[in-house]
Amino acid sequence: MTSTANWTLDEAERYLLGLELFGMRFGLDRMRRLMTTLDQPERRFDSIHVVGTNGKSSTVRMTAAILQRHGLRAGAYLSPHLVSFTERMRVDDVDTDAVAFAKAVQRAAHAAALVDRSQREDDRVTQFEALTAAAFSELAARKIDVAVIEAGLGGRYDATNVLPSTVQVLTNVGLEHTRWLGPTVRDIAREKLAVVRDGGTLVVGADLHPDAFDEAQQAADRHGAKLIVAPAEPGVEVAAPGTFQRRNFALARAAADAYLAAEGRALDLDAVRSAAGAVMVPGRMQVAGHEPLTVLDGAHNPAGIEAIAESLPQLTAGRRLVAVVSVLDDKDAAAMLRALLPHCEHVVFTRNHSPRALPPATLASLASQLDGPPSELETDPRRALARARELAGAGGVVLATGSIYLVADLLRPAGQRNASIL
Known part of the structure; x- marks a missing residue:
């Protein structure tokens, strides 16, 4: 894949699959270098950063749908995908098309090659870092207003944590990935809440574990961030099946409201109803x-x-x-x-x-x-x-x-x- 011709979707996916050899590596140095090489795409749109154990993808889709119905050009970055890598990058409720996706991955691959040359031989750009760089590059190229971004694993050292997000969202915290994030709910919450930004707004789910909520309060205080607890119910009918999707939509509504409030705008109930009646989440019920x-x-x-x-x-x-x-x-x-x-x-x-x-x-x-x-x-x-x-x-x-x-x-x-x- 050294040709300067535009890659096909198959070539882009083969490149990404080839990076699985390098597995997962924590740390933000490679990602920051990628962003610099790509001219800081993550700073060319507003962002809402979603972390948590469960419900991230649903919350991301729902939040982006609400914002789009407020007249904003809204993007989303999700993981993992079900059928094609193209599902991970979305603009205005539509997956990225094959041509645009392949070009974005090709840009990221070129940047990754430059970064790899400056690193130790055993410190290579990972698949998730390349995907995240491609997504941020594509979202910036599409001139979106705001992107809702799902973290991959944890928060502190996740590749997505280069975002200067306006709003941060914690869905919930359970005992998972303890090998990397720590043995207790409190430890895991602390790692996820490392995405909170100074002066931001932190929105948390209604059923948050007490230890995680305590960590959320501490993180908000430490960063001078506003803490908002989402209601348990969304206040509208939700098309996505499952009681848990009502909770996810309630959180998405609170996140969208927080972003709009930061922009000096009010939440429009008709837009919320429209999103609630339209969003379906692949792979969930x-x-x-x-x-x-x-x-x-x-x-x-x-x-x-x-x-x-x-x-x-x-x-x-x-x-x-x-x-x-x-x-x-x-x-x-x-x-x-x-x-x-x-x-x-x-x-x-x-x-x-x-x-x-x-x-x-x-x-x-x-x-x-x-x-x-x-x-x-x-x-x-x-x-x-x-x-x-x-x-x-x-x-x-x-x-x-x-x-x-x-x-x-x-x-x-x-x-x-x-x-x-x-």
């Missing part, structure tokens, strides 16, 4: 079939599964529920199964494409220890879904969950290989 009703949800930790469980009575309405489950090896699979299994009459355990996916037999063993319902093993996700639909029958319900990678496997066209494992 996504209906993928009928007879039986087939739903895909990328919940990947205990809190996410508990949020689904809260909405299951509405989903099943007393019908037979069969689950398809795959979980990564760094998740609390036992806690996830403990929350899900009581609602299921049968489970098909499978394995998604990530090398970190737990073997189906391991999940079945955990389920047996929890006195779960009858289960089967099917290593191929598509065959697992087909078997679950057979078990549920036309009048039943099938839920595929446990990992965003499982949802991606089920949505991606058969044979497509350009899937990131990060």
Whole structure:
């Protein structure tokens, strides 16, 4: 890929997939150098920075949709994607087209090559850094007014933390990625809240853990930031299914309100209603079939599964529920199964494409220890879904969950290989 000709989408995705070799590396030095090389694109638009354990992608989509309906040119940066990397960069509720995405990645790749030359041989630009640089470059090129940006992991050393954001949003905090972020909710909250800026506005979710809320108050005080607690209910009807999406929309509404207030503008209720009635989040309670009703949800930790469980009575309405489950090896699979299994009459355990996916037999063993319902093993996700639909029958319900990678496997066209494992 040394040609000066414009890259195709396939070339851009192959470049990004090639960077998986370097894995994840924390620290902001490479990212700051990328931004300097690209002429500081992150400073050419206003930004709202979203961190948290669950609900980030939904909150980002919803906040951007509200702002767009206030006449602003609104961008969004999300992770991970389901089918194509292009899903990660959005402007005015539309994914970036293949040509623009490829050009953005090519710009970032050129900048990354320059940065790599100035670094130690073992200190290379990572996939997420290149993607983030490409996204900021593209959002700036599209001359947006404001971008809503989802952090990848944590906050303090996440590549997105080069943003001079106006508003920072903390969705919630759970015990996840403890190897990198710390062993307690307080430790993890502190890492995420490192994105708070001097004089900014910090918006937090209504159901924040007490230790995380205490850290939020301290962060706001330390930075002279205004602290806003979002209401539990959004005050409007929300089209996205799931009780948890009502909470996410309430948080998005509060975040949009905070940004508009900083601009001297008031929130327009008609615009809020329009966004609430339109935004659907791919991979979250996504209906993928009928007879039986087939739903895909990328919940990947205990809190996410508990949020689904809260909405299951509405989903099943007393019908037979069969689950398809795959979980990564760094998740609390036992806690996830403990929350899900009581609602299921049968489970098909499978394995998604990530090398970190737990073997189906391991999940079945955990389920047996929890006195779960009858289960089967099917290593191929598509065959697992087909078997679950057979078990549920036309009048039943099938839920595929446990990992965003499982949802991606089920949505991606058969044979497509350009899937990131990060």
